[in-house]
Amino acid sequence: MADAVLDSSAVLAVLNGEQGASVVAAVLDGALVSSVNFAEVFGKLIERGVASADARRAIEAIDLNVVDYDLPLAERTGELIVGTRELGLSLGDRACLALAEREQAPAYTADRRWSKARIGVQIRMIR
Helix, strand or coil: CEEEEEEEEHHHHHCCCCHHHHHHHHHHHEEEEEEEHHHHHHHHHHHHHCCHHHHHHHHHHHHEEEECCCCHHHHHHHHCCCCHHHCCCHHHHHHHHHHHHHHHHCCCECCHHHHCCCCCCCEEECC
């Protein structure tokens, strides 16, 4: 069991030195990130003009524990559309929640909409 599962917004808070970064940094060593959320973080850095090699180095510097997105996680992510659709949660959001549920760990995010989700996963807001 992991100590935490991080949403893309939580990882980006650390990488960008945003509000809430200290909350995430406190659990980073025992935290997991879905490979779907890794892709989101990597993509956001690329969108902002960061070179691919630099984006990779930045992510490696915080030593993320990335979990491969497998078929059971994919199925659960799909199931979570019921109960999260009205909140507007994305595929990446649901992938994070599915991993948190599987690991029985709290999910860390900056997305306030998650606090309204009633799916049995503990949500921890970073700001």
